[in-house]
Amino acid sequence: MSAPVWSVDPRTGNRREQVATEATAEEVDTTVRAAHAAAPALAERAQRARLLRAAADLFDEHVDKVVECADAETALGPGRLSGELVRTTYQLRAFADIAEAGDFLDARIDHADPALTPPRPDLRRWKVPLGVVAVYSASNFPLAFSVPGGDTASALAAGCPVVVKAHPDHPGTSELSAALLHRAAEEAGLPPEVVSVVHGFDAGVELVRHPLVAAAGFTGSVRGGRALYDAAAARPRPIPFHGELGSLNPVVVSEAAAAERAEEIGAGLAGSMTLGVGQFCTKPGLVLVPAGESGDRLVTSLTAAVSDTEAGVMLDHRMRDAFVGGVRERAELEGVQSPVTPGAGSEHTVSGGFLTVDAEHVTSGGEYDLLLEECFGPVTVIVRYGDAAQVSAVLARVPGSLTATAHLGAAEAEADGGDGGAARLLAELTPLAGRILVDGWPTGVAVAPAQQHGGPYPATTSTSTSVGGTAIERWLRPVAYQNAPQPLLPAELRDGNPAGVPRTVDGVRQS
């Protein structure tokens, strides 16, 4: 008998209803084989675009039902979830456009050149879909990083069938999403097996090991993500594993920035670190603030703003316990203070807060390395520094992150060209992260062609992005045709460019 999958209300801890059962190994096998068999149906890019747009339309149409279901399971609130749904449908439509435009194929044609030594044959290269993609949903984005999320959208746009491992925190939303995607497939004239959902921890492990799974996308914890990464690498035939595991998202507030905008920065930080009950992968988790009066003003402002924040419900009780325990362990370190103590609120809530510590503690290593690990939830660590050397010493210990942020004074931001302290600071932050912000907050990740949501390990297990148009590159591999006759080439590579895609011909880009 398969184990039941329950939808649970995090506001009470009570089971709402059984929405599915955990997939057995046989069921995972059947699902993956069906997805693999459906792959040829995704051969046409126009068809993929129809699927993605039909899905976006259906989610728009059923916004109330989807948001209600997601809120009941995640407690993220209808406002945030409506916004997330807008983001999700925007993503689906953006990848429909990308599938149609065909830039991602990186089509390249080198005509034969018998005059070269050795003579060059005719070579025509594009990218083909890898095959079935396994997607592991995130807890904290039940839509945008779950069943109908970015990984699903980019993989389908690439022409890959998708099997999603649903997150146990929102199985009902996952089932509802799967039903809408199946309807979208039907409307687009595609078999429903182009996207499927499975539940259960063991099913997730089976999935990454399945011989017909060709790549995986993951958003979650370091522990879970690393276990799946290791399983992907240990396969007889290893597969790409694009995992987003954990991120500290360091912020450096310069002396000048603190002097000019202490109150504004303190309030902004409070908003960013408590947003969504601190459950963003881009939450600023370590903030370097100057010692002295300007920094004190910043901490005072932060104290006031965080104290005003209401207690919130986390995604599940296990996370709540981990947050409360993680904060306590950090707060007990010698030299760590908690001007606003984060921790348990009422029976089901947590309250936000922050810790402060001097830079020399953080650079002393040992048990203080705990302060350099992500603590999921509404807490951040303020590190007070004396000079630029201390900033460098702390940053040298910070692990790879999705983002790194500098708050700069007006003059240093604008005036010092390549040589000043601000330039040095950005040069120190760049190796740490995939997105470098100036005078902003890392929460909020724009879906845009130039976005990079992915950084050095453990932020990401690959060099790819999971947000923005280039996310599609993860699900493709290049294939070159040598001296293939025109009728046997895909339209995208034929003379005269009948498919109308951008191409690079003999080294020159044609639009």
Add this chain to the structure above:
Amino acid sequence: MSAPVWSVDPRTGNRREQVATEATAEEVDTTVRAAHAAAPALAERAQRARLLRAAADLFDEHVDKVVECADAETALGPGRLSGELVRTTYQLRAFADIAEAGDFLDARIDHADPALTPPRPDLRRWKVPLGVVAVYSASNFPLAFSVPGGDTASALAAGCPVVVKAHPDHPGTSELSAALLHRAAEEAGLPPEVVSVVHGFDAGVELVRHPLVAAAGFTGSVRGGRALYDAAAARPRPIPFHGELGSLNPVVVSEAAAAERAEEIGAGLAGSMTLGVGQFCTKPGLVLVPAGESGDRLVTSLTAAVSDTEAGVMLDHRMRDAFVGGVRERAELEGVQSPVTPGAGSEHTVSGGFLTVDAEHVTSGGEYDLLLEECFGPVTVIVRYGDAAQVSAVLARVPGSLTATAHLGAAEAEADGGDGGAARLLAELTPLAGRILVDGWPTGVAVAPAQQHGGPYPATTSTSTSVGGTAIERWLRPVAYQNAPQPLLPAELRDGNPAGVPRTVDGVRQS
């Protein structure tokens, strides 16, 4: 005391001279740290181009000395090695051009758009070098896939310092190449530590585990490559490992092609499979030939051409033993014939040959799976098939390869659009390989923008190419700057494009 590294003459098996010592763990550490410290010297793309061009000029200047040294260690012959040197300097200069042009940065700018919901910040993305790259040299290309080879050229073009693990079959050539590269660095005003060479098996393992090594490129055997891949994946911080491990390179000769060109195909195959004593990673190792009269003619032609081939010296005696043993094991399988028996020649040589077997044996699995493994050296396996279903059944068992080839009849190549047998055959070959050839031979890999030298595992451990311009993508990761003031941006991302690189601005490509 460090173990001595000897240069050995494969024509006699005798030691020529001691050319180096194996690097200890401490020496590997020192070398990698020095490489890491030299990384900032490669910040300017123009400087990288100067280094690569200076290296190409120096190899051209010292062609006689380099070829003599390489021939003495590899027995590949001055003709082949002079050609390989031309290929190597072409590659170095091609990557100099690529470094200067900057397409590989994939620069993208999305201007801020406050009208969007949510408002979009200013985002500017390019790619930055990953850090120190470990390169594992190939035995069979002492120049083009070794110290001055494609991995070194592409990594330096990307801005990554390189530490090469020399192949034990040509340590003298590796030392000579390192000396020339160090002179090139000096001429380009760069520290010599931007490229270094280490010797020794243990040093290679130390290298892939070193915390400051950020990526690895490998060309070699499945066994060695998989061990290093596993070590790269098992690191506390895993790194990309781009390994080219082994490739069967299947060829399908259609009934029509055999009927039209049996003799030409037989002779062409003989040339391709014995080229360089069968020591190419793209050697056709499995050739599907129709049963019946046309196929018989092909085999007759192959027999004559292979019988005419002179015995050759393999790269080392271990490989010679593996070839002789591998051929014997295959030839002993029930139903396998050897019209021209490959195996030992004189004391130090091997003679080329081929095996034949019926398709039903190959598809029966078990011990016959040995025929689907690469056997390095001048041997190929001819599989006689009865119909298209047998071709499909054999191809379904073929592992990932660098190349897959179809020989087609004139009418089927040109006339049958998307629906005929030739189209179906190409659709069956495409999932198997990174380069699909029609009416050609896979040995000979053009260095060209549209080249793809990399296929599904075990051909390659990643989806990348190791030959051609896009090989540079392996050593980069994207970084996006959000709301960074102009003076703090790299020139490549500033308004007005002062660096003159191709960019995509608000989704539109600017040349």
